[in-house]
Amino acid sequence: MNGAAKMPEPAALLTAEKIHVWRGERHVLRGVSLKVESGRLLHLFGPNGTGKTTLLRVIAGLLRPEQGRVCWDGRPIGEAREQYQSAMAYASHEAALKADLTALENLRYAVGMKRRASETELRAALEETGVGGCADLPARVLSAGQKRRVAMARVLAMRASLWLLDEPYANLDTSGGALVSRLLEEHLDRGGLALVIAHHALELGRSIDRLELSP
Amino acid sequence: MNGAAKMPEPAALLTAEKIHVWRGERHVLRGVSLKVESGRLLHLFGPNGTGKTTLLRVIAGLLRPEQGRVCWDGRPIGEAREQYQSAMAYASHEAALKADLTALENLRYAVGMKRRASETELRAALEETGVGGCADLPARVLSAGQKRRVAMARVLAMRASLWLLDEPYANLDTSGGALVSRLLEEHLDRGGLALVIAHHALELGRSIDRLELSP
Amino acid sequence: MSVGVLEAMSLVVRREMRLAFRRPDQLLQPLVFFLIVTTLFPLSLSPELSLLRDMAPGVLWVAALLSSLLSLETLFKGDAEDGTLEQLTLSAQPLVAIVIAKTIAHWLLSGAALVLMSPLVATALAIPVGAFPTMLASLALGTLTLSWLGAIGAGLTVGLRRGSVLLSLIVLPLAMPLLIFGASATDRAIGGEGSAGALYFLAALCVFTCTLAPFAAAAALRITLE
Amino acid sequence: MSVGVLEAMSLVVRREMRLAFRRPDQLLQPLVFFLIVTTLFPLSLSPELSLLRDMAPGVLWVAALLSSLLSLETLFKGDAEDGTLEQLTLSAQPLVAIVIAKTIAHWLLSGAALVLMSPLVATALAIPVGAFPTMLASLALGTLTLSWLGAIGAGLTVGLRRGSVLLSLIVLPLAMPLLIFGASATDRAIGGEGSAGALYFLAALCVFTCTLAPFAAAAALRITLE
Amino acid sequence: MHRDFWAMGGYAFFVWPSIGLAIGVLIWNILSARRHHARALVRARRALAMARSETT
């Protein structure tokens, strides 16, 4: 039942090769390649509208690129769909919470599809991200930062080895920012992989990889 | 047609006295008072979920407080509704754009209710916030930062003397952050007032007021 | 430089039009619904023309009522969800004016379109051509009244969790007289009888709601938004 | 520790139930709609019972069809809008399983409820009690089939801008046979004739869609979500 | 006479349920109004208790 026990073999590897995406008339991603290894974090940054979110969605498998491919442990994610998805947790720009369910229920139904998680575990995850007190409030009434924290708790509770996070620092107060950094560090310590979009420099007390998208 | 020409008499003043708000069973705002004068900025900050957004909505007149009152130039905003609203521009957590209208159309229909603004003016505002190139894209396809910039352009184009901004820095890249700071400075130089929620310290090269909400 | 009320209203109407044509489904939805209800009915009956003709006014009016009602649900909802309704209420323009503009736009886009399409449907339902003028007039008056009633309902329920059911629960009782008089006007016209009485009644109802409903709807919106 | 398909499906069903009971309007909406359509119809007719009885099967089936259709629109839409559908598709569970679970939940919440309520409506429409078993059976089969057809349509149209109109356009032609056979079964039962033939046909249709539609719906969803 | 009275000229099946129903509604109204008031009192007491515990 310990988080560390569920962590991946050190061989885990995410690669993306020469990703091309057009949106409308715009060639948004022009041959982006990247690689994330076990225990490493890739910080994705660049001006607004350069395609960071688009790239993350391609990597999550939500968007099929016009060219190029994404591989997990050497196999294209389309083929190894189930393994890939159970090893991955994605947090988008929006918190992706059902407004009418409580924070806890949101976690239960989202995490429950990937692994059996007891209620105490879920509550602990919410506690960890600082929204234990909101566990039984409907997501509708939560503040922007609280929603973001619940989304982070969902990532945490999924115990995935690959984290794909789209601006996890947005809307968070200073303690929230520190919290996300700490969670990321612990995740990397466990041998996890992370791909994080953020507009400011990440200070994690360890070396990280950086990839800049330019307009 | 010059922006400076439209600016308020220096006497403009916003005050809120002893605001109390309950949400559900929570006493979110417990007697908050504040004052913003012409040419001043009040930076509102504090941990997630302490009621910053709630307070801003009370001040915008979107939420009636259980106790306390908000005055503009000495008159309660409920009485001076029209003057207050035409002097005020509010940007919420969301960008409040119609997904199916282009950025420009969004501006046209929102700004056009407050003042006659020509298309060139609106385009100039979009250009100023760095999204001139997206003026004719539907808001639906814009990136998170681009939406935020369009919302900022709307505030700009309204030429209001009071700006109420809820986390205007969220989702913006570094240049975007600098841009918002510059716009705020210019606004204050013109004698404008601003109430800004932000989680990081604002560096504006001038003295600002600060109000912390605590849990 | 400040914007007059009429100007603001025309801006809102233009905005709604632009949005509707940008999303043709909102435009077509009520029409398609209307068409479908009226075509499905004959299908479910044994194909006797006399029976069809007896039912025609009922089918026509129920379909018009329902399709109007369905589109009313979205009158303020979309704007409330994406935050633009907030911007509208902070626009220094009277709320009544905004409500009037939105409702007129709604009627032009749903009610008027439905009236224009009704001859087609009426032909399919074997309503004689002689009854068309009465039918058109009664439908026009009826849908306009309904838009106003619906604006009140939509204002009262926007943002509520049980919004849509409540809307039907609120609007349909109020709309019943419309249905009864509208259908009976059409019915009498089909039978070749005079239907001026019912039409006058509908017109009176329409004038009545047009004068009072905007204020009620604005008050409703103010209560729910606050 | 990984979650089996059946377990995941039951989780989805429970989630839908929880949501529905948290938002009773989604639960009541189709029922209220059904009630209202059937109440409005008689109003718009001259109150002759014989006419009413002739129309009853038609009214019943059209109302059932429409109310089913209305609730189908929201089958995937809410989840798509708030981003939870993305999370579901990334949940390492087969999409078909998710679609099946969601559709079953949808039928339990709309179709089954509607079937249970139909005797009430039937009484108001003067359908004789003897015809109830046939009516109930045909409605149960019909709404279930319709839910499956609707799932295909909803899958194809979620996220599309013209979603709702397309949904009606896609589903209704497919639903036409249902309506015709369902109404005729009820009609014959009212007339005291045997209606086994129509019922068998409905049952065959139901089995057929139940086996094929989940795959079609999942494929449709995959195409639109890309 | 008694028989006749209860038979209501053959309409007993319709008359007596109507009367019973009406009386039932009357009784329900009284009971529910009293319960309503009692519950409001309980809630008011609770609110007072909460307020007192907060100030002390």
Place this chain on the structure above:
Amino acid sequence: MWTWFYKLASPPHAYRSAAAMAPWFLAAAAVMIVYGLVDGLVFAPPDYQQGDAFRIVYVHAPSAWLSLFAYTTMAVAGGIALIWRIKVGYAVAAAAAPIGASFTLAALATGSLWGRPMWGTYWAWDPRLTSELILLFLYFGVISLRQAFEDPARGDRAAALLGLVGVVNVPIVHFSVYWWNSLHQGGTVMRLGKPHMAPSMLWPLLAMLFGFMCFFGAVLCMRVRGEILDRERQSAWVRELVGA
């Protein structure tokens, strides 16, 4: 004059006067209803057309009439509250709604039971019957609209507004028998000029009518007290009241 009015409508005053009035109303109602029932069921002669079935009128007409009266009360109270911001009005409106709904239900049920022997059917889609059903829906709409708001003050205002809008249905119910040709019989009692009824039948009916009205007054007073208490939970006078 106005200050007097506001004082009268102040919650503590209304709360006390409702308590004072309720027993009187209840006593009057009891006397009249008992007299009406006994006289109507036992002593009044059977109708020459309807036989003993006509005795249903003694509960049907008062219930039906009260259903309209309660709605009007609710709408007027809500309107006063909305316009002059008198909080007690909301309490009265909220209290009247369930009472009115219950009598609407009673009118529908007793009417149905009467319809079977008279018209051969429990239900017909007749204007009077339908508009009464609509009245029930309106009551439900008002009640559920009030409950749909998380904030009770907004619920009150929204419900008051809907009540006002829906008041148009009241004349429709009442006049439907004249405007459309209806199965339901026209006014017999509530009619200007001479009632079309033998006095021996009429007296108990009038007694029942006024008895029901007094009953409505009594339950309304009782319910209003609960509503006022709920709304004023945080105020000093309620604390004093329940603290003692």
